[in-house]
Amino acid sequence: MKKPLYVSLANTIKHNISHHHYAGMKLPDERTLAQNFAVSRSSIKRAIQLLADQGIIFKKQGSGNFINPLFLRNKTAFDYTGDNVGLTTSIVTNGKQQTIKVLSLDVVKPSSDIRENLFLNDDDFVYSFKRLRQLDQQPILIEQSYIPVRTFPQLSQSLLENSLFNYLEDKENTIINRAYLDITTQPSTAEDQRLLHLKATEPVGILAGIFFVDDGTPFEYSSMRLHYRYLNFSTFVNLNK
Incomplete structure (x- = not known):
């Protein structure tokens, strides 16, 4: 056809x-x-x-x-489009209750890397926030994120205590439906060990990258440090290409 x-x-x-x-x-x-x-x-x-x-x-x-x-x-990372890719809907909970604890929220001048990743101007500011995600009160992930203030000026601590992407979809008719992520592992830091209840010899999974609105606009840069027990990545590979 x-x-x-x-x-x-x-x-x-x-x-x-x-x-x-x-x-x-x-x-x-x-x-x-x-x-x-x-x-x-x-x-x-x-x-x-x-x-x-x-x-x-x-x-x-x-x-x-x-x-x-x-x-x-x-270029090959841009073959996927789909629904909301937020972590709240992506993490497999197996019936466990997922909660979010806000550790910090500030307005800051972005670093050059953050400015480049979010395609910002020199005079733009960003929200910088850190959250701890838990399943049945067991910590699984530390999330350090940056969102341009002009993109989402109404951001608040109360909004961050729940799924931000679900709020955007339900209240703002905005869907975050793709992400560009690097996935690696690293030795755990002292903060990882304290917040994720890890031993000094245990690693963390790293998911770092940019989340995009459905019109292609970059919305958020996030670096997530995941308890190694929850790092399980699956993908579909087309061998005909």
Whole structure:
């Protein structure tokens, strides 16, 4: 079956992005793209939305459509799209009660790494917060996260005591549906051992990366230190590619 025009357009733009055809990490405006491809703006608009849904580009209101640098770094990581990817819905609880304890919440100037990961301007501030997740009062994960203040100005400690992503979906009609994560292991630190009840010889799993809104906008950078007993990663690999 022949692909719809907007899908073919999206694939062509994706190919062009992969081969660095667009300067300044920004796509041309929709009118220019429509002229270049000799198609209607509505077809370009649908193609752009598809690329945003895939996380390949993200939209800045009033500024245009920008290429996600993480796509250029690791293209195969952008094949998944789905529902809410928050930890509250992802952690297997086996009937146990999951609770969240807020350890700290501050407004800070982001480091250069955080600014780059969240595509922030030099004058942007972020919420910096640390949470401890527990199952039946047993600690399983320490979460250090950063969210741009301008993205979610109403953030509060009471909101952080529950699933933030579920709140966004239920109250703000915003879905966090993809993440770019690095998964590793490290020796546990003194803080890990104290908060996760680990021995000095026991490791932690590290999940660090960026969570994206369904329009491709980066929402949160988080570094999570997981009790090794709960680190169980599964994936599906297509061997035909």
